[in-house]
Amino acid sequence: MKLLAKYNRVNLITTIIVMLITGIIYYQAISWILTNQKDKDLNVEEQEIFNYVALNQHLPQTFKSDDQQITFTEAKPGSVTRQFINTVYFKKWDDENKKHRHRHKDNGEYESGRGLITAVNVGSKYYKIQIIESKVETEDLIRLIFTITIGVILLLLLILLITNRLILNRLWQPFYNIMKELRLFNIADNNSIPMLDINTDEFKELNSAVVDMAARAKHDYKDLKTFTENASHELLTPIAVINSKLDTLIQTENFSERQSKILNDLYGAVSRLNRLNQSLLLLVKIENKLLHEKQQINLRELVEDMIAQFDEIFQDKNLKLTYTLQDKEIYASRYLTEILLSNLISNAIRHNYNGGEIIIDLKDDLLTIKNTGDNEPLPDKKIFTRFHKSSNSEGSGLGLTISQQICENFNSSLRYSYLDGYHTFTVNLSSVYPSIFVTLAKK
Amino acid sequence: MKILIIEDEEGLLESIEEYFTEAGNICETANTYQSALTKVNVYRYDCILLDITLPGGNGLDILRSLKENNHPDGVLIISAKNSLDDRLEGLNLGADDYLVKPFHLSELKARVSAIIRRKTYNGSNQLIFNELTIDLLAKEVKVDGSPVKLTRKEYALLLYFIANKGKVVSKNAIAEHLWGDGIDMANNFDFIYSHIKNIRKKLVEAGCNDYIQASYGMGYKFTEQ
Numbered sequence: 001m002k003l004l005a006k007y008n009r010v011n012l013i014t015t016i017i018v019m020l021i022t023g024i025i026y027y028q029a030i031s032w033i034l035t036n037q038k039d040k041d042l043n044v045e046e047q048e049i050f051n052y053v054a055l056n057q058h059l060p061q062t063f064k065s066d067d068q069q070i071t072f073t074e075a076k077p078g079s080v081t082r083q084f085i086n087t088v089y090f091k092k093w094d095d096e097n098k099k100h101r102h103r104h105k106d107n108g109e110y111e112s113g114r115g116l117i118t119a120v121n122v123g124s125k126y127y128k129i130q131i132i133e134s135k136v137e138t139e140d141l142i143r144l145i146f147t148i149t150i151g152v153i154l155l156l157l158l159i160l161l162i163t164n165r166l167i168l169n170r171l172w173q174p175f176y177n178i179m180k181e182l183r184l185f186n187i188a189d190n191n192s193i194p195m196l197d198i199n200t201d202e203f204k205e206l207n208s209a210v211v212d213m214a215a216r217a218k219h220d221y222k223d224l225k226t227f228t229e230n231a232s233h234e235l236l237t238p239i240a241v242i243n244s245k246l247d248t249l250i251q252t253e254n255f256s257e258r259q260s261k262i263l264n265d266l267y268g269a270v271s272r273l274n275r276l277n278q279s280l281l282l283l284v285k286i287e288n289k290l291l292h293e294k295q296q297i298n299l300r301e302l303v304e305d306m307i308a309q310f311d312e313i314f315q316d317k318n319l320k321l322t323y324t325l326q327d328k329e330i331y332a333s334r335y336l337t338e339i340l341l342s343n344l345i346s347n348a349i350r351h352n353y354n355g356g357e358i359i360i361d362l363k364d365d366l367l368t369i370k371n372t373g374d375n376e377p378l379p380d381k382k383i384f385t386r387f388h389k390s391s392n393s394e395g396s397g398l399g400l401t402i403s404q405q406i407c408e409n410f411n412s413s414l415r416y417s418y419l420d421g422y423h424t425f426t427v428n429l430s431s432v433y434p435s436i437f438v439t440l441a442k443k
Numbered sequence: 444m445k446i447l448i449i450e451d452e453e454g455l456l457e458s459i460e461e462y463f464t465e466a467g468n469i470c471e472t473a474n475t476y477q478s479a480l481t482k483v484n485v486y487r488y489d490c491i492l493l494d495i496t497l498p499g500g501n502g503l504d505i506l507r508s509l510k511e512n513n514h515p516d517g518v519l520i521i522s523a524k525n526s527l528d529d530r531l532e533g534l535n536l537g538a539d540d541y542l543v544k545p546f547h548l549s550e551l552k553a554r555v556s557a558i559i560r561r562k563t564y565n566g567s568n569q570l571i572f573n574e575l576t577i578d579l580l581a582k583e584v585k586v587d588g589s590p591v592k593l594t595r596k597e598y599a600l601l602l603y604f605i606a607n608k609g610k611v612v613s614k615n616a617i618a619e620h621l622w623g624d625g626i627d628m629a630n631n632f633d634f635i636y637s638h639i640k641n642i643r644k645k646l647v648e649a650g651c652n653d654y655i656q657a658s659y660g661m662g663y664k665f666t667e668q
Contacts, residue, residue, distance in 0.1 A: 236523040237452050240545035244458035247548040250611045250661055251462070260659035267615045267661070274545055309622060312596070316634035342623070 004168055008160060015156050023149040027142055034138040035114060039084055042116035045070070045131050053120050059127065067134045077126040080119035089113030089134040111136045174203040178210055185214055187221045188287055225284055232281045239274050246270065272396070279398040286336070286405045297337055299328040299429070300362060306341045307360070313349055314358070323360040328367075331433045332410050340406045343399045344369045344425055351423070359422075365430040370422045377418035384414075444559060445469045447488045449479040449505065450521065451497050455544075459492065462548040463555075465609065476500030483509055483516070489559050490517040492551070493538070495524065503536060510537045517558040521546070547616035549607045556606035572605055573667070574651055586649040596621050597642045604655060604665035613662040639663060 045068070052060045062070045069089065089111045115132040174196060181193045193214045198204045246266060255263065284290075303325055314321050330337070348358045348371035356372040382388045384404045389397040400414075407414040407427055415426045446463055450456040451474045460470045471486070473479035476499035483491065483505060491509075495502040506518055518538045522529060530541045539558045542551060560570070560579065570577040576585045582598055584591045593601065603620055604612065614632040621638075639655060647653050658664045 233523055236544050237455070240523075241452060241454035241458070243545040244455050244462075244548055247613065247616070248458045248461055250613060250658070253611065253658070255659045255661070257660070260661050263659075263661050264614075267613055271615050271619075312634045312638055313622075316637065 004164055004172070007168075008164060011160060012157065015160075016153055019149055019153045019156075023146060026145050026149070030141060030145065031138060034135070034141065038114040038133055038135065038138075039116070041133060042084070042114065042131050046116060046118050046129070049129060049131075050120060053122055057123060059120075059122055067136075069130075069132045071130045072127045073130070075119065075126055075128040077121075080117060080126075080128045082118045083116075085115045085117060087113050087115045087132055089132050089136075091134065091136075112139060171200070174198040174200055174207070178203065178207050182210060187217055192218065225288065228280060229284045232277050232284070235273075235277050239270065239277065242270050243274070276396045276398070279396045279402060282339070283398065283402055283405060286402070286409055289409065293335070294331055294333050297330050297332060297334055299330055299337070299367070300325040302334075302337060303341060303360065303362060303367075306338070306345055309342075310345055310349065317349060317352065318355045319349065319352055320355075320357045321360070322357070323362075325360070325362040326364075328362055328365070328429060329434050330410075330429060336406045336409065340403050340427070343403045344427075347371075347399060347425075348423075365428065367427040367429060368424055370424045372421055373423050375421055378416065378423065380416055383416060444489045445487075446471070446555065447479075447482060447486075447491045447516075448472045449492060449497065449502065450474065450494045452494075458548060459551065462552065462610070474498075476502075476505070479505055480508065483514070484512070487514065488516045489562065490519060490539075490555050492555070493518055493520050495520060495522040495529070495533070503533065506533070506536045506538055515562070517555075517562045519551075519554055519558060521551070547613065547619065549603070549610060549612045549616045550620055552610070553603050553606040553620070570602075570605065572608070575605075575646075577602065577605075586646065586651040589649060591645055591649045591651075593642065593645060596638070597645070600638070600642060604663070608654075608665045608667075611658045611662045611664045617662070 049060060049070070059072050062072070091109055091111050112135045113132045114135050115130060118129045118131075120127050120129055177196055177198075181196070184191075185193055193211050195211055196207050198207055246263065250263060303323070307321065307323065345358075345360075348369050351373040352358065352371050353373065357370075358372075359368075359370040361368045361370075379388075384400050386401050387397040388400075403425075404414045410429075411431045411433070413428045415428070417424045417426070444467065446468065448456055448459050448463070448470060450459065450472070453474070456472055456474060460472055463470050471482065471488075473482050474497075476497040479493075479497065479502075480500075493502045493505060497505075502520070502522075506520075509516060509518065519540045519542060520533045520538045521542050521544060522533070523544045533541050539561070540554050542554055568578060568580045570579060574587045576588075577583070578585070584593055584598065584601065600617065600621060603617070614635050617635055618632060643653055643655050652667075654665050654667065656664045656666060
């Protein structure tokens with residue numbers, strides 16, 4: 001739920017509750033005042049009757065009136081206590097009104113009324129007097145107050161909505177701007193989050209906190225990368241020494257079979273260590289976008305070169321290679337393109353079985369490398385993470401990570417799919433710039 | 444051949460020196476910027492192996508000084524820095540080749556041989572080893588005058604062997620030389636075996652001696668014996 005909606009909801013509920021309470025208080029106050037007024041009227045009426053009776057020694061005539069009914073009934077002396085009551089007032093219709101109100105069975109309607117019960121002695125007789133006045137005006141007033149209250153609530157609602165639309169959205173704009181910057185934030189690139197021009201203190205604070213945090217994160221990330229790079233660099237020299245010492249050692253000859261086996265294993269391990277180290281260095285370089293040199297490459301020719309390069313290995317594993325290649329020009333780093341192709345093809349070889357199949361296709365901006373292998377799909381998400389590899393793999397576990405990074409660097413994408421025993425890696429080349437002119441034009 | 448090895452890492456320096464020292468070769472070493480600069484200013488070498496990061500200075504400055512004085516020495520940069528910028532800078536300054544650490548000594552030897560061959564180019568363009576004649580421009584191999592058809596990789600491998608004659612060349616070094624660093628088919632070098640079998644067969648059928656010997660399952664040796 002949006003903050004705005006939440007705020008609105010609280011706001012509205014409070015407003016409505018407050019308005020309702022105000023309404024009730026109004027109602028109570030006004031109805032109290034009006035009832036008091038009525039009671040005063042009734043007192044006056046009572047006094048008039050008393051005066052009349054005192055003067056004339058008989059009961060006054062009762063007149064038909066729109067808003068007042070007086071009835072006299074004989075009662076046992078002393079049985080009546082003077083009191084005000086809330087009662088109903090029966091209003092008879094005029095003939096004219098009757099036509100419109102024919103739905104009423106009675107020839108009148110009940111209205112709420114206020115009454116005064118009192119008593120008077122006329123001669124020896126004791127009469128109970130009931131004076132009832134209609135309270136219809138009071139109710140009209142209350143209805144009016146209610147309508148006004150509802151009206152004010154609706155008006156408030158409308159004003160709130162408009163305020164939110166116009167003002168709050170504008171007030172929150174800096175927040176959305178900061179959000180946008182955050183979303184664009186990439187720890188690996190060189191763009192930092194800018195200080196936005198904001199004049200709200202809270203957002204200003206938020207913005208500066210975000211800018212600080214981004215700068216710190218970048219700094220730490222850079223440190224970490226520098227560390228990786230330095231560590232890999234520092235490893236190069238000892239690896240070089242081990243390598244050269246091994247090369248020197250095998251010149252001494254006269255090895256037993258056991259010794260030569262150990263030496264072979266050492267060679268294997270050193271070359272794996274070296275490849276791993278090179279891969280780490282390469283990853284850092286790709287991520288740092290340190291490989292800028294781009295050139296026009298005919299991808300078809302490059303793939304053909306690669307296939308020729310791997311020829312002996314295809315034969316060694318009795319792999320059946322089929323390929324259909326269309327011409328495709330890209331403007332990219334040749335070094336990275338070669339690594340990408342070499343990684344994908346050597347994967348297709350390594351995870352294949354003897355006598356398996358490899359199909360390479362380059363058409364319609366798609367480069368696909370299909371190979372037979374294990375009869376189950378690879379875990380789609382994991383294969384691109386660092387150091388993920390199948391248990392029997394001899395690779396560094398960085399090949400696919402590097403390939404994916406290269407594709408990202410090319411503005412392209414690398415996808416894996418599995419169908420009917422074929423593992424397929426697809427490079428989408430549609431967004432890779434075909435030439436320097438397009439690159440310049442896009443800039 | 445007179446070779447100067449400028450390298451500050453003692454272990455590497457020793458190995459290189461040992462590998463290059465053989466009949467007809469003179470190896471000198473320097474392990475600081477100052478001693479290297481003194482040597483290159485006084486003596487001339489067929490090839491200088493130059494490390495870039497040296498105590499006391501930058502190896503590229505030694506290269507600059509060589510080129511300013513118009514010394515014709517061949518220069519091969521050996522560096523731990525595998526960035527294109529460094530490589531380009533080195534080659535632009537006039538280095539003949541650039542090899543990234545770590546490397547196989549046999550690879551280094553092959554590169555140095557190539558540089559020296561180019562430097563001492565005497566118009567013949569031919570590399571002769573007993574009955575083997577290799578035309579380096581036409582990339583043709585002849586045994587006693589009759590041509591042998593070798594594939595591109597077989598030809599490269601033969602040159603590699605000749606450059607490292609008398610040395611055991613490991614299977615790893617061969618694989619990396621022919622298929623590049625990208626080849627990570629470690630522990631499975633069967634394809635090298637069949638590859639070498641093919642070369643031996645072609646050469647022997649053409650009447651050449653079988654110079655290539657397997658060495659304890661670790662590698663191969665090109666030797667006259």
